[in-house]
Amino acid sequence: MSGPTxxxxxxxxxxxxxxAEDAWENHRVIRITGDNGRIIQLGSAAVWERWTCEADHGDGLCDEPLMTSEQAATLVGQPVDFSIPEPSIPAVEVHGLxxxxxxxxxxxxxxxxxAEFWKAQV
Structure with a gap:
């Protein structure tokens, strides 16, 4: 007798x-699936939105796209191990594939x- 594979x-x-469920429950962050995201472009680089913030940081729902550290590095033109040292809104930690x-x-x-992009331009 065999069970489901x-x-x-x-x-x-x-x-x-x-x-995705943990990110929503703990941070009000939604994973964007399929073709439902937006193209985010800064300078000459672009990435596809995979996460969005639906938290209220004090001014209503945020609705900002969220970038992984690799996506942020691409947009800012920095190495892949890039991080923002003091973001104005705390970064959200998730496990990515x-x-x-x-x-x-x-x-x-x-x-x-x-903001980091403009700092890098100076």
Whole structure:
């Protein structure tokens, strides 16, 4: 007698769903799926929105795109190990799926990435 077969894809999708649920419950951050995101462009670089913030930081719902540290580095033109030392809105830690498996990553608000972009231009 055999039970249902669980594939690696099933396990990965389950874990991604758990990460998304945790981000929503603890930070009011939504994972954007499929083609529902926006293209975010700064200078000559662009990335696809994968997360958005629905938290209230004191002025109503935020609704800002959130960038992973790799996406922020791409937009600011910095190495991949880039981080924003003092973001105006605290970064949100999530686990993201990379070519090396699930890795802890920080999500930065677009406004903080834009501020870093302009600092890098000076």
């Amino acid at each position: 669980v594939t690696l894809n099933d396990l990965i999708e389950t874990h991604l769903t758990e990460i 990379t070519e090396h498996g699930f890795q802890l990553d920080e999500l930065y608000h677009l406004s903080d990435v834009v």
